[in-house]
Amino acid sequence: MEIKELTRAEEQVMQELWKLGKAFVKEIIEQLDEPKPAYNTVSTIIRILETKGFVSHESFGKSHRYFPKISKDTYKEFAASKLLSGYFDNSPRSMLSFFLQESKLNIRETDELLKLLEKAKKK
Template sequence: MEIKDLTKAEEQLMQLLWKLEKAFVKELIAELPEPKPAYNTASTIIRILETKGFIGYEAFGRTHRYYPLISKVDYTRHQAQKLLTDYFENSIQDLFSFFMKEKNMNLKETDEILRIIDNIKD
């Protein structure tokens, strides 16, 4: 299944839904920072997420409780691969080098990353 990209507003609601696991639109709005969107705005974004295959719902009369169909891990994997492909020509070395330079990583942080890599290899 192909995972689609999300807009900033869609991703903001998905982050909340991943955190809450199941929620009604009003519960999602309650978790959003001020200024809170109108109910209709949030509801429209939820319908878009449903159309994109990100969420499903349980019907309770005329209201719906929504839940994720795509895990946060799967979406994170998709975004990481997109970052690697679109900006670093599929080179993990270039990606790592970029973050080392941008974050001004110290030797302790670099050693920790190398330790993680060694554990993955084992």
């Protein structure tokens, strides 16, 4: 299945659904920041996500409880790949260099990155 890019609103809803695992629209809205979107807005976004293949549901009478069909890790891989190809000419080195320069990492974070790089180098 081909993964499609999420809009900002879709991604916000998916982030909450990934955290919750399974949820009714009302439960998703409770997790969103103020100002809370209208019930119909979130319901529409969920239906769009279902059409895109990100979400499915269980029926409870007239109510639906939604759950992710695509894991957060799967979407993370897609988004990282799109970022890498779209902005860094498929160069992980360029992307890492950008994040190192722009992120203003502290010493601990830099040490952790170095350890990860050493670990990857040994593989």
